[in-house]
Amino acid sequence: MKFNTGLTAGLLILGLVCTRHALAEQTILNVSYDPTRELYEEYNREFIRHWQEKTGEKITVRQSHGGSGKQARAVIDGIPADVVTLALAHDIDAISKQSGLIPADWQQHLPNNSSPYLSTIVLLVRKDNPKGIRDWDDLIKPGVAVITPNPKTSGGARWNYLAAWGFALKKYEGDEAKAQAFLTRLYRNVPILDSGARGSTINFIQRGIGDVLISWENEAFLALREYGQEKFEIIIPSISILAEPPVTIVDKNADKHGVRNIARAYLEHLYSKAGQEIAVRNFYRPSDPEIARKYAHQFPTVNLFTVNEVAGNWQLAQHIHFSDGGLFDKIYEYQ
Amino acid sequence: MTAIPLSQTSPAPHKVVTQESPQVRRILILLALSFLSLFLLLPLVAVFFEALRKGWEVYFVAITEPDALAAIRLTLIAAAIAIPLNLLFGIAAAWTIAKFEFRGKSILTSLIDLPFSVSPVVAGLIYVLIFGLQGWAGPWLREHDLSVIFAVPGIVLATIFVTVPFIARELIPLMQAQGSEEEEAAIILGASGWQTLWYVTLPNIKWGLLYGTILCNARAMGEFGAVSVVSGHIRGLTNTLSLHVEILYNEYNFVAAFAVASLLALLALVTLALKTLVEAKVAQQASRGNHS
Amino acid sequence: MSNHKYHSGKHHSGKRHSVLPGFNLALGFTLLYLSLIVLIPLSAAFIHTAQLTWPEFWNTVTAPRVVASYRLTFGASLAAATVNAWFGLLVAWVLVRYPFPGKRLVDALIDLPFALPTSVAGITLTAIYAGNGWLGQYLEPLGIRVAFTPAGVFVALTFIGLPFVVRTVQPVLEDIEKELEEAAAMLGATRWQTFRYIIFPAVLPALTTGFALAFARAIGEYGSVIFIAGNIPMVSEITPLLIITKLEQYDYAGATAIAVVMLVISFILLLIINLLQWQVRRRSTKA
Numbered sequence: 001m002k003f004n005t006g007l008t009a010g011l012l013i014l015g016l017v018c019t020r021h022a023l024a025e026q027t028i029l030n031v032s033y034d035p036t037r038e039l040y041e042e043y044n045r046e047f048i049r050h051w052q053e054k055t056g057e058k059i060t061v062r063q064s065h066g067g068s069g070k071q072a073r074a075v076i077d078g079i080p081a082d083v084v085t086l087a088l089a090h091d092i093d094a095i096s097k098q099s100g101l102i103p104a105d106w107q108q109h110l111p112n113n114s115s116p117y118l119s120t121i122v123l124l125v126r127k128d129n130p131k132g133i134r135d136w137d138d139l140i141k142p143g144v145a146v147i148t149p150n151p152k153t154s155g156g157a158r159w160n161y162l163a164a165w166g167f168a169l170k171k172y173e174g175d176e177a178k179a180q181a182f183l184t185r186l187y188r189n190v191p192i193l194d195s196g197a198r199g200s201t202i203n204f205i206q207r208g209i210g211d212v213l214i215s216w217e218n219e220a221f222l223a224l225r226e227y228g229q230e231k232f233e234i235i236i237p238s239i240s241i242l243a244e245p246p247v248t249i250v251d252k253n254a255d256k257h258g259v260r261n262i263a264r265a266y267l268e269h270l271y272s273k274a275g276q277e278i279a280v281r282n283f284y285r286p287s288d289p290e291i292a293r294k295y296a297h298q299f300p301t302v303n304l305f306t307v308n309e310v311a312g313n314w315q316l317a318q319h320i321h322f323s324d325g326g327l328f329d330k331i332y333e334y335q
Numbered sequence: 336m337t338a339i340p341l342s343q344t345s346p347a348p349h350k351v352v353t354q355e356s357p358q359v360r361r362i363l364i365l366l367a368l369s370f371l372s373l374f375l376l377l378p379l380v381a382v383f384f385e386a387l388r389k390g391w392e393v394y395f396v397a398i399t400e401p402d403a404l405a406a407i408r409l410t411l412i413a414a415a416i417a418i419p420l421n422l423l424f425g426i427a428a429a430w431t432i433a434k435f436e437f438r439g440k441s442i443l444t445s446l447i448d449l450p451f452s453v454s455p456v457v458a459g460l461i462y463v464l465i466f467g468l469q470g471w472a473g474p475w476l477r478e479h480d481l482s483v484i485f486a487v488p489g490i491v492l493a494t495i496f497v498t499v500p501f502i503a504r505e506l507i508p509l510m511q512a513q514g515s516e517e518e519e520a521a522i523i524l525g526a527s528g529w530q531t532l533w534y535v536t537l538p539n540i541k542w543g544l545l546y547g548t549i550l551c552n553a554r555a556m557g558e559f560g561a562v563s564v565v566s567g568h569i570r571g572l573t574n575t576l577s578l579h580v581e582i583l584y585n586e587y588n589f590v591a592a593f594a595v596a597s598l599l600a601l602l603a604l605v606t607l608a609l610k611t612l613v614e615a616k617v618a619q620q621a622s623r624g625n626h627s
Numbered sequence: 628m629s630n631h632k633y634h635s636g637k638h639h640s641g642k643r644h645s646v647l648p649g650f651n652l653a654l655g656f657t658l659l660y661l662s663l664i665v666l667i668p669l670s671a672a673f674i675h676t677a678q679l680t681w682p683e684f685w686n687t688v689t690a691p692r693v694v695a696s697y698r699l700t701f702g703a704s705l706a707a708a709t710v711n712a713w714f715g716l717l718v719a720w721v722l723v724r725y726p727f728p729g730k731r732l733v734d735a736l737i738d739l740p741f742a743l744p745t746s747v748a749g750i751t752l753t754a755i756y757a758g759n760g761w762l763g764q765y766l767e768p769l770g771i772r773v774a775f776t777p778a779g780v781f782v783a784l785t786f787i788g789l790p791f792v793v794r795t796v797q798p799v800l801e802d803i804e805k806e807l808e809e810a811a812a813m814l815g816a817t818r819w820q821t822f823r824y825i826i827f828p829a830v831l832p833a834l835t836t837g838f839a840l841a842f843a844r845a846i847g848e849y850g851s852v853i854f855i856a857g858n859i860p861m862v863s864e865i866t867p868l869l870i871i872t873k874l875e876q877y878d879y880a881g882a883t884a885i886a887v888v889m890l891v892i893s894f895i896l897l898l899i900i901n902l903l904q905w906q907v908r909r910r911s912t913k914a
Binding site for chain 1: 463466467469470482484567570571572582584585587
Binding site for chain 1: 876877
């Protein structure tokens with residue numbers, strides 16, 4: 001019995017010490033959101049190769065995936081992330097504000113608002129589009145089941161919501177009350193609110209729930225690749241939102257682990273030709289204009305608006321739409 | 336006992352009086368078995384069916400790839416630390432509660448049971464509140480290069496928390512039922528406390544101990560909610576088996592997800608087989624005891 | 628956790644002036660361990676909640692969405708525990724009284740929900756009950772939707788609570804003396820009357836305990852439910868999910884406020900269970 005106590009106490013202490021050490025040896029941790037799993041699996045291999053070629057050092061890149069909000073919270077609570085690659089700027093702002101691990105002006109440190117790849121929100125329907133869905137209008141029709149995740153927990157869902165909001169604002173010429181009624185009717189058609197974008201995609205594809213999935217463009221293309229063109233179709237709405245998933249160094253963590261140069265190179269390499277090509281292969285729109293021209297045929301032209309155009313900025317969008325008691329909560333509270 | 340109404344006195348039946356008629360028995364058995372098949376057997380079959388959908392080869396690849404192995408290792412480590420600690424606790428708690436009378440005993444019993452009815456989400460959350468960077472110990476830990484949550488110790492702690500009551504709960508009623516006469520005799524004959532524990536009490540409760548350990552182990556390896564909150568989901572580092580299942584599922588890798596899940600289901604089955612074996616041993620011992 | 632043999636016999640043996648040593652050491656270790664692992668961490672939730680003023684706390688835990696989630700969580704838990712109580716009694720009865728092929732296997736399977744990880748249970752149940760699932764494809768045309776509705780929550784909670792009633796009732800049924808039943812039959816009671824007036828009262832305390840345990844376990848359940856519930860606010864959102872939702876909006880105080888409500892309810896439930904057991908034990912020692 002005494003032997004057991006000693007052993008377990010020893011193991012516990014060993015565990016405490018070892019985990020820190022294992023991470024300290026030229027390893028960087030990328031804390032990312034849900035739909036980027038495939039992207040970073042490919043990119044990490046590329047970057048490890050690139051770094052070894054450049055410096056001769058062998059490094060490890062560790063990954064963690066989850067809902068964008070959940071991942072931001074993990075960083076705030078101390079997950080030793082060296083870089084974060086999340087779904088929206090607000091989540092990185094939250095890390096900066098709540099923990100001080102990232103400077104407030106983080107978005108100025110990398111090109112293009114710190115977003116190496118872009119995306120938009122599209123509609124995924126079943127083959128031959130049995131419900132005849134062409135645009136956002138069709139989502140509020142009675143009998144159309146719409147699948148989208150919960151904007152309170154999912155970053156992608158917030159883009160979905162704001163894309164529909166932008167459409168409604170344009171349709172009703174800026175009348176916010178009517179736009180709100182539009183969203184209320186849309187969410188009445190939602191039978192499941194998953195906590196993350198990937199959960200919604202799986203329910204739509206694997207479980208056969210719903211007539212239309214509001215989805216990241218890259219997620220929709222990926223679904224086509226995984227499940228075949230013969231089962232689903234992508235519908236490009238008349239207008240949609242320009243999604244800019246941001247990346248940044250978690251400065252204080254990277255400095256502490258002594259990997260700032262690797263972390264910085266890791267993010268900068270995303271903007272390189274190789275990085276951009278990988279983004280394209282994983283259905284993200286490249287931010288590099290030259291690469292964008294090269295692959296223009298792969299990405300349908302969509303009229304895009306930005307968050308700032310329809311909601312002021314992320315802070316305001318968060319406060320007005322998604323905070324407790326905000327417009328999104330009102331949709332469900334007065335039924 | 337409630338009195339039996341004597342009003343309806345009919346002639347005494349001449350069949351076996353403590354048995355139901357065959358039809359009733361058959362209906363009851365059928366009803367019970369269909370309920371169990373619907374809620375227990377079907378999910379179990381579904382796990383293995385989905386896991387083997389693409390054949391054995393895919394199955395073995397799924398359970399032997401590095402991330403799966405890392406998850407298996409972490410799960411084993413967490414269980415290997417949690418179980419001995421809970422074993423010690425279980426013996427101490429059962430000794431206290433079963434062998435002595437003191438005030439506040441029922442509160443202590445309720446407190447021991449508490450982790451079992453606390454939502455696993457809350458169990459994870461409280462460790463984040465303490466060891467998180469924004470929590471009480473977080474800044475100090477960071478300064479000293481230690482991590483608890485989003486690392487192995489956090490997962491171990493969460494596992495210990497959810498399995499605290501298992502062994503204690505198994506031992507308390509057992510030791511209460513056995514009474515203290517044997518221990519008292521040993522002490523009076525001059526044995527020390529430790530000797531009494533080692534040579535008298537432990538042999539008496541060994542099967543209960545094993546039984547509790549088996550269940551504790553099953554729960555430790557299968558815990559999801561609490562571990563999910565403190566894990567951080569770092570691939571190959573802080574993913575336990577049950578978290579790895581969720582990750583594979585989220586990567587459209589359903590066959591692999593169910594393959595790993597089937598490992599856990601297999602573990603559950605082995606656990607149950609062991610448990611049945613232990614029960615048989617106990618019954619054997621009991622009947623031998625009765626006959627002597 | 629399986630055999631809750633709380634109907635113990637001679638517990639009057641241990642006394643305060645026991646000759647047995649080690650009371651201080653054992654109690655000390657028990658308290659220390661409980662404090663380190665359970666009590667101090669749990670107190671963190673209470674202390675964190677104290678950041679809120681009383682009205683803030685009240686508004687958080689009584690917001691319409693939160694109240695709706697209590698209704699679902701407690702309602703579905705109650706329904707699942709009730710179904711488990713009746714079917715658990717039936718299963719225990721069949722396992723104790725009737726021989727049939729494969730009985731040992733069935734008996735062993737009862738503990739499966741204890742051992743199977745909740746996430747696996749959730750994913751599997753969803754695969755079975757979704758519209759294109761094994762059972763779902765037959766239920767859906769009949770207009771019965773299980774997955775992604777409150778019914779799905781009920782199914783998941785029934786699964787995880789199933790062993791409790793069986794395992795509490797089983798030992799009591801085994802202990803019931805045949806003589807009583809024979810006497811009842813001699814006195815002219817029908818089989819049903821014997822069950823109703825002899826057997827049922829004897830197993831009732833164990834049945835209640837099993838019911839309460841299944842209920843308490845169901846209230847806190849998270850892993851298996853989130854996969855199969857639709858998670859729609861006001862309709863199919865359980866309370867533990869709301870805690871997670873609040874956390875992910877960096878509302879730690881709000882999350883702990885709801886957690887504290889759940890903790891208090893859990894503890895009250897446990898006290899009631901222990902009180903019940905205490906009463907049963909007193910009655911059995913008197914008899």
